[in-house]
Amino acid sequence: MSDETAEVRIRPLQDTDLGDITGLDEKIAGEYRPDVWELRLGYYMRRDPDASLVAELDGAVVGFMLGEVRSGEFGLEEPTGWIEVMGVDPEVRGRSIGRRLAAAMLDYFRARGATTVRTLVDRDMEGIAQFFTALGFEPAGLTPFSKKLA
C-alpha cells in the first residue's frame, strides 16, 4: 500500500532502472520480460537519456514514461514529442503518477523545441485514452493502418 503523504520524484531514466521497470511490467502484464525491456530502455537511453522518465515514491520506482523528440516521421517535419511507452504501479494508481510523468515529459519536449506531442492509443484501452484526453490530447487526423504479413 502506498503512503499518501510520500513525495513523488520525477527524474530521468537510468540504466539501473531496468530491474524496477521489468518488475512493473510484470505486475501489469503478468509476464517476466527482461530482454524486451533491456532492448527498449537501451534504445531510449541512447537516443536521448534525458527524455525518458521514471517516478519514484519513497525511493522506489513506481512509474515510467518513454519517449523522445523526433522529426520526419510520416511526413511530420516539425519537431514532435512522441510518448511511446508508459507504466504505473497498480498499487499507487490514483496518485497522479502518470499525470506528473506526462507534465515533466511535455516540459522537456517544449524545451527541446517540440511544438506538438503525439501518441498512439489502442482503441480497446479506454483507460489510456481517458488519461490522455484528461491531459488535453485530442484525436488527431492521422489514422493508423496495418496489415498482417504472416
Added chain:
Amino acid sequence: MAIAKTHIPRKFHDAVLKWRDVFLPDYGFLMDNWDRHFPREPRFEACAYRELGICDEIECGDLKGRPKFTRAADLDPEQAGHLLGAIRAQASTEFGSIQQHRLTLARAQDEKDQVWILRMMAEELRHGYQMLHLLLDDDWSCVSDTSGEQMVEEILSMTTGSHVLGAFNIDFDSFVDNATFCALIDRVGKYQLEMQRISAYRPFAESMPPMLREEAFHLAAGVVPLRRWMERAALGSHYITSADIQKVINKWLPRGLEMFGDERGGGTNVRYGLKPMKNAEAQDLYYREVEKLVRDLNMRFVRARLPELKLREAEAVLDEVVAERKAVQGIRWEDLVHLPHKHFFRRRGVPAFELTGWEGEAFADVDLYLAHLSAHLPDAYRASSDFRDYGEKLREVAAGETTAAEAAREMPALRRVGGACPCSKSVRWVAGNGTAGGAAEGPAAV
C-alpha cells in the same frame, strides 16, 4: 536538438587516425559490420559535436546567473586552470581506456559482446577527439605555457601507466575486466559528464550531451554481459561464475570511488560553476547506483535459478539470502555478488591505505590484510605490478616510513622529457616521484 559537427585541424585529425590504427586495429572490422550489429543507428564518425541551445547562464557557484564563458581567457586564471586540468584528464581517460580494452578484446566469448566493446572503444576515441577539439579551439596561454599542439602531442603519447587517473593505468586481465570496467568506471564517467554539462565554460558544456548519449551505450556494453553471465552462473556454467565477477568488481570499484577525488574536496569546482556537486556527494550517489546494479545482477541470478518464482517471491528469496546469509531454495550468499565496503582497498581519498576489509572489518596487521586482499582480488591482478606497488606502499605507511597522504601522492608522475614534433612518438613520459600530473585524482580532485 541542434548539433554542430566539426573537425580538428588536419594534422591533428590525421594524428588521431594514426593513433587509432595503432590502438584500435579492429576499427575496420567494426565499420564493415556496423550495419549488421547496429542497423538502426547512425554510423560512427571521428569528429567533434557540440549541442546548441544549452542554458546560457552559469548554473551554480559564485557567478550563478551570469553568462557562460566562451573563451578561456575570460575566466579567472585559477578557474581556467581547474578547467584545463579537467579537459586534459578527460582526454587522457578517453584514449587510456582504449589502450586497456584492446588487451583482452579478443578474449570475448560472444561476438556481440566483443562488437559492443569495439563500438564503445571507437566512441571513446571520439570523446578524446572532442577534448582535443576543446584544447585546440581556444587559447589556453592564460593558464599554461604548454601550447594546444603540445598538449595534444602529450595526450596521444600516453600509454597505460602514464595516464592522469589511476583507473586508466591498470591492465585488463580478462574480458570480464572489459565488461566490469564499462559497468563501473564508465559509470563514473557518466557522473563526470553529467556534472560537466553545467560547466561555466560553454564549449565544454556543449560537448557533454552528445557524449552522454554515447556513454549510455558504454554502460550497456558492460551491464548487459554482466546480466547474462549472472544468469549463466545461476545455471551452473563452467565458463563464468559469480565469484569471478565478484573479484573483478572488487578490483575496479575502489578505483571508481577514487575517481571522484578526495571526499573532502570539490567545493572549488562548485564555486567556480564548473560542477554542481562536491566530490563526496557525487561519490555517494555513484555508490548507491552501483548498489542497485548489484541487486539487479542478483535478481537475474535468482530468477534464472528459480524461474518458477513470481517477482515478489524472487525478491523475498534474495532479501532473505542477503539478510540472513543462509541458503534459501538452494541459493547461498556466496552464490551472489556483493558491494565491497567503501573503504576497501583504497589508496586515495580519506580512507587511503586504511586496513579496511571487504565488508568493512578492520585489520591490524599488514600481512593479514594483504592476504585478505589476495583472497578477494582476481588471481591475474594479484600478480601485477600495480598490486605489488600498492602492497609495498602499504607496508611503508604501516611502518610509519611515510604518511597515507604522501603515499597517495606517489602515483606515477608525468614528466615531459623530449620531443616537439606534433603527432610524433618523440615525447616520453616517465614515472617519477614528483607531484605533477599524478598528484591529484584528476578532474574531480579539487
